[in-house]
Amino acid sequence: MRSLPDASVDLVFADPPYNLQLGGDLNRPDGSHVDAVTDEWDRFDSFKAYDDFTRAWLAEAKRILKPDGALWVIGSYHNIFRVGAILQDLGFWILNDVVWRKANPMPNFKGTRFTNAHETLIWASQGEKAKYHFNYRAMKTLNDELQMRSDWVLPICGGQERLKEDGHKVHPTQKPEALLYRVLLATTERGDVVLDPFFGTGTTGAVAKRLGRQWIGCEREGLYREAALKRIEKELPLDESALATMQSRKSAPKVAFGALVENGMIQPGTEIFDKKRRWVATVRADGSLAYGKQTGSIHGLGKELQGAPSCNGWTFWHYESGGEVKPIDAARQLYLLATED
Amino acid sequence: MRSLPDASVDLVFADPPYNLQLGGDLNRPDGSHVDAVTDEWDRFDSFKAYDDFTRAWLAEAKRILKPDGALWVIGSYHNIFRVGAILQDLGFWILNDVVWRKANPMPNFKGTRFTNAHETLIWASQGEKAKYHFNYRAMKTLNDELQMRSDWVLPICGGQERLKEDGHKVHPTQKPEALLYRVLLATTERGDVVLDPFFGTGTTGAVAKRLGRQWIGCEREGLYREAALKRIEKELPLDESALATMQSRKSAPKVAFGALVENGMIQPGTEIFDKKRRWVATVRADGSLAYGKQTGSIHGLGKELQGAPSCNGWTFWHYESGGEVKPIDAARQLYLLATED
DNA sequence: AGCTTCCTTGAATCGGGTC
DNA sequence: CGACCCGATTCAAGGAAGC
Numbered sequence A, B: 001m002r003s004l005p006d007a008s009v010d011l012v013f014a015d016p017p018y019n020l021q022l023g024g025d026l027n028r029p030d031g032s033h034v035d036a037v038t039d040e041w042d043r044f045d046s047f048k049a050y051d052d053f054t055r056a057w058l059a060e061a062k063r064i065l066k067p068d069g070a071l072w073v074i075g076s077y078h079n080i081f082r083v084g085a086i087l088q089d090l091g092f093w094i095l096n097d098v099v100w101r102k103a104n105p106m107p108n109f110k111g112t113r114f115t116n117a118h119e120t121l122i123w124a125s126q127g128e129k130a131k132y133h134f135n136y137r138a139m140k141t142l143n144d145e146l147q148m149r150s151d152w153v154l155p156i157c158g159g160q161e162r163l164k165e166d167g168h169k170v171h172p173t174q175k176p177e178a179l180l181y182r183v184l185l186a187t188t189e190r191g192d193v194v195l196d197p198f199f200g201t202g203t204t205g206a207v208a209k210r211l212g213r214q215w216i217g218c219e220r221e222g223l224y225r226e227a228a229l230k231r232i233e234k235e236l237p238l239d240e241s242a243l244a245t246m247q248s249r250k251s252a253p254k255v256a257f258g259a260l261v262e263n264g265m266i267q268p269g270t271e272i273f274d275k276k277r278r279w280v281a282t283v284r285a286d287g288s289l290a291y292g293k294q295t296g297s298i299h300g301l302g303k304e305l306q307g308a309p310s311c312n313g314w315t316f317w318h319y320e321s322g323g324e325v326k327p328i329d330a331a332r333q334l335y336l337l338a339t340e341d
Numbered sequence C: 001a002g003c004t005t006c007c008t009t010g011a012a013t014c015g016g017g018t019c
Numbered sequence D: 001c002g003a004c005c006c007g008a009t010t011c012a013a014g015g016a017a018g019c
Helices: A047-064 A080-089 A136-142 A177-187 A203-210 A222-234 A257-263 A298-306 A328-339 B047-064 B080-089 B136-142 B177-187 B203-210 B222-234 B257-263 B298-306 B328-339
Strands: A009-014 A065-075 A093-102 A118-125 A151-154 A193-196 A214-217 A271-273 A280-283 A289-291 A294-296 A318-321 A324-327 B009-014 B065-075 B093-102 B118-125 B151-154 B193-196 B214-217 B271-273 B280-283 B289-291 B294-296 B318-321 B324-327
Touching: A009 A047, A009 A177, A047 A065, A047 A080, A065 A080, A065 A177, A080 A093, A080 A118, A080 B080, A093 B093, A136 A177, A136 A257, A151 A177, A177 A203, A177 A257, A193 A203, A203 A214, A203 A222, A257 A328, A289 A298, A294 A298, A318 A328, A324 A328, B009 B047, B009 B177, B047 B065, B047 B080, B065 B080, B065 B177, B080 B093, B080 B118, B136 B177, B151 B177, B177 B203, B193 B203, B203 B214, B203 B222, B257 B328, B289 B298, B294 B298, B318 B328, B324 B328
Parallel strands: A009 A065, A009 A193, A093 A151, A193 A214, B009 B065, B009 B193, B093 B151, B193 B214
Antiparallel strands: A065 A118, A093 A118, A271 A280, A271 A318, A280 A289, A289 A294, A318 A324, B065 B118, B093 B118, B271 B280, B271 B318, B280 B289, B289 B294, B318 B324
16 A cells, blocks of 8 residues: 555555454354364454554545545454544544345354344545545446435355355455445446455455456455456456446336346346337346436436326346246345345 | 442443544535534544543443443444443453344435445443343344344434424434334343443433333433433333233243143143154154153153254144143243233 | 255354253 | 263255155
8 A cells, every 4th residue: 555656545444453352162053163264364362463553544645535426345343443533533534334234144153143244345435525425326236216324234255256265265254236236326437436445355356347446456365366366257248238327216126126136136237128129228227227228226217208198117137047037036036035134 | 330339230332532533514405504523522632642541441331330230322433433342352252233123314416436335333332251231032022023134224313303402403313213212122131231422412321211121321412411411301201011021931930840740731641752753753752752762851861852952842742632732831831921920 | 947945154343051 | 170961952055865
């Protein structure tokens, strides 16, 4: 970070070590062993050592950020209060704290506390009077025409998305792409420079590339760096029309199509079409659709194209998945199953 | 607080001033005025002043709490990071941070940030090795037989519950009773003493009285004190049977497996086995088990055979009764029913 | 092929009493 | 303070295996 010039970066996203301070081993009720975060990089001798470390990287972040840049940090109760207090002391101005509510957290196996089911993000500007960027419309569209709230329900990173090597996870704390997707879509513009000082396996870089943002990553561990570069190499940027986000008010769909897009079930840029393929529309990053110069929600655009008094976009639009044509409602059903509380 | 003796209180619940630092007036899009927290008690000149104030009351709380007592604090992003860091510095040990997810938050009228839809609570014990109380079973029951998570969805305080005087709310930040209900049910026992150093209009006292807990409140403002006393006066304690909660096994009387054998519920010579019948062991007259040349207690032998770090013999071993296969724990339950006072 | 069942796993500060 | 023993304790998702 020290090598970067002053005021050169639009956004810093940081996922620093949490300083977990774990004790002995932990076993599940069935006797199996829990694979804990015991890496050297998460060990600090004291709160003071952790505070010094935190103050140092936050001060650098503040120097590198443009005057209208912003900072995101993610953490758990082990570290987030210290991080939050220090960034306030350094002059950052907190805009929101955001809670990532995990759809599928690890249970508390011993029944000793509440299930630790969330992590906390802090979003802060350079100072009380500083400007910052917030794509209000894109967030509202993504959230089914309701204001995006400060609590986000997202699954943890697993399945195909989780990087593995010989069947073992490459990084113990890989973050879900959907989280970064929302952060970058909410608080950066196309072409912005995003810095991640704890790059790990490069989730920030991968999502930045996909969304047409530039990225810089700092990572000490060579293994993580290699995995990150390989991963980002494979990532394809979305094209122009998919990246255009909604600018004007549209009718309110009943279910958030945007959630499917954010979640990756429907990729931005996907072409969806009516059953007879009379119209083929492109899905955009915020869940809106584009058909030539016409744009709108899945319902609104379907209605306009048909000249009908109304349209249920969920059954009108179809997509191809595994050589099969399905209504997008099928994706919603899958999503509902996956995220039901 | 200074007048209270050392180690005299079981739980502290604190809802301190949030140090909101609101700038000018806030108006809704329709021009109406938002009734914000601008009271004198919420004004602090600097972070330092707020930190000093926080350190002072937290240190008193630590002194007054019993060694196995616990602390709850609620706050927003304006103050919670400072409070959390300071309580860690004072030696409190964070057990969970809990997110109160508001079902009906105030929208962000200007569309400049995410809707501020949650507040954060911290639950902490007296120290890393300190004991604390957690009614795991009661929480699990309350949550439909799933572990209670660290994110709680509760409506804000309104309607009949909101205290009003001449149509104006008596206190600007009255907390919902459901929140205190869950806090007290989770971390106190009947008869425990609960202290609220920022009593306000007495939500803590009202719920404590209802749940059969004793309460102490500190409140500077006479108006709030009056409203609180009047409110708590009207509150009726729940009766004995309504207060009963699901108890954990820990608090049930212990039964030795030998007692079941002695009692004749499990005959010596009975063959018991794991669910998949990989191992079949014989019950001996003293309540120990034999498997070939290996012998041991229900727990010890189960542990050895599986090569597991530990084993609950009550659920691991099964027996046949009336053509049905049951865990031996079923016999213990019968025994407990038969020997109850 | 499609459905069911089983197994694995995830940023976790994860016992208590007696000798 | 350590050793030892008793015995309490898990949810959702994904992938593999079986039917």
